Amino acid sequence: MKQTNNLIKYLLSAVLLVIGFSSCKKDSNGQLEGSKGTPTISSVRTISKSVVDSSKTETYTTIASNGTSSSTTVSNYNPQISAFDSTTTTGKLGNYYAAMGDHLGSATKVMINNVSIPFNRALNSDNSVIFNIPSSIPYVQPQPNTLTIVTLYGTVTYSFTTLPPAPSISAASDYNFTSGTKITLKGTGFSAVTAIKLRASNEAVTIVTKADTQLVVTMPKSTATRSTLLFTYTSGSSTVQTASGQEFVNIDLAYSIFTNGQYQNNWTNNSWANPSGATPTAPSISGQGSFVATYPAGGWQIEGFANYSGGFKYDASYKYLTFWVKGGTVDHTLVLVGDQMAGGDAQVQNANAYAAQLIKVPAKVWTYFKIPLTTSQSSTNVNQLNYWAKGNTATTLRFFLMGQSGDVNETYYFDEVMFVK
Known part of the structure; x- marks a missing residue:
């Protein structure tokens, strides 16, 4: 953010040097006072623009406790401010522009589509007004599609269309x-x-x-x-x-454990507490019921799924474990456990779990989780789930809730539990 603000200052400074203040003078309060004439706008120039360039990437390196490193490269979807200078009749939210004309130095108000926008009078000259298009400007048509500047000596309106943002x-x-x-x-x-x-x-x-x-x-x-x-x-x-x-x-091309309100691929309920399991009338994302997991107060329970009829064999083409979960009365952290995972299908406490195992579930709302899987069974990347770390055939996938002082009974709802290629 600091770099962005500095860039904007440099851009504005450069524009002001080009535009100049030759036709302005100071009033008794030290403020700019424009020439006493009816204001005009001859053109609008873009001086900066906000750009998303997804071809640019950022690489993150994770180093495990044993010294093994792994890297993840992601596309850049964050807008960047860049310099630009051209005449335009359209504007985009977040960009900076200069209205060029005459007798603009005493501007008191700037409006786009009849909505007032803030501007800095110290950046004005008698031949220009610098402004930014804030996100509050309406752009859904029909609109007046106008830029209006009010000065001490009149008002000028210029045809200027605010473009919609990218979806x-x-x-x-x-x-x-x-x-x-x-x-x-x-x-x-x-x-x-x-x-x-x-x-x-x-x-x-x-x-x-x-x-x-x-x-x-x-x-x-x-x-x-x-x-x-x-x-x-x-x-x-x-x-x-x-x-x-x-x-x-x-869903049709995923490996499903629980979808469409039903167990899939020979998976079934393997929870410690009751009542737990597939419930057609329970809240769900699919509208067809969900898997209900009940956690008695302070119970240190493990709830979830098992497949003892062949299990789920290791396949490196699977990239993610995904599921929806609706939280209980307060925020909790669940720990993903399984018979072939580090720590096994057991009560792995939060402090002993690695990052990809920790599922932070907000209270009372549905949250979607998409957890990346490791690229190999020997991987130690803590930000990826090594579901087959100990063997080629996994038979359980469950969620452990560590008991805490002051716990109450909790009910969680799981839906659309799948492994995805």
Whole structure:
């Protein structure tokens, strides 16, 4: 953030040097006072822009206690401020612009689409006003599409369109799908979306209803195991595409333990406490019931699944363990355990578990977990789950809740528990 602020200062300083203050003077209070004429705007220039360049990557290296290191490379989805200088009639949220003209030095108000925006009068000259487009500016059409500057000596209005932001997902009703699944997306920039596809397979996603902050879609039958969404949207006179930062998982091509309200692939209930297990009437993401796990107060219980009819054999092509879980009365941390994991299918206390085993579950809400699996059985990367560390066939997957002073009875709900390629 400090680097961004410094860059903005440098950009503004450079623009002001070019624009100059030659036609301004100071009033008795030391403030800029423009020439006494009707203000005009001849053009608007972009002086900085916020850009997301996903081709840029960042690499994180994790070093285990035994000295073994592993690296993970991720795409950059964080906006970066960069210099830019061009004449434009459109603007984007977050970017800086200079309105160029005459008699602008005494500006008292700047408005976009009739909404006032803050600006720094110290950056004005009689020939320019520097402004930023805040996120509060309305952009969903129809709009006046105007930039208005009010000075001590008049008002000028200029044709200027605020473009919609790229579609961005902040939350989804589900990150898993089968053919025909309806998913509600929350976020911004959806009003300009004209089409959606699964990026991995180019299969069309159907738009059911659309508003700027909510989009309801129907997912297709797909050949992709998992995929981001590829949005096509209009931005001014251009048609643009952008991918979601979130992946969506095809249940039909996953290895399921519990989906559609039922045990899958010979898995069944293997919990210590009762009542636990598949419950058709329990709250769920799928709408078909969930796996209920009950934890008596202070009980140090292990709840979850077992498959003693062949188990789940090691397959390096599986990349993630995913599931939804709804928390209990207070926040808790569960520990993932299994017969072939380090520590075994046992009461592994929080302090003895590694990072990928620790499942921090907020109270009373559904939370989606997508846990990366290790690339080999010998891996010691603590941020990846080594599900087959001790052997090739795993027969249990369970969740341990360590008892604490003052505990109360807790009930958790699990849904769409899967291993994903």
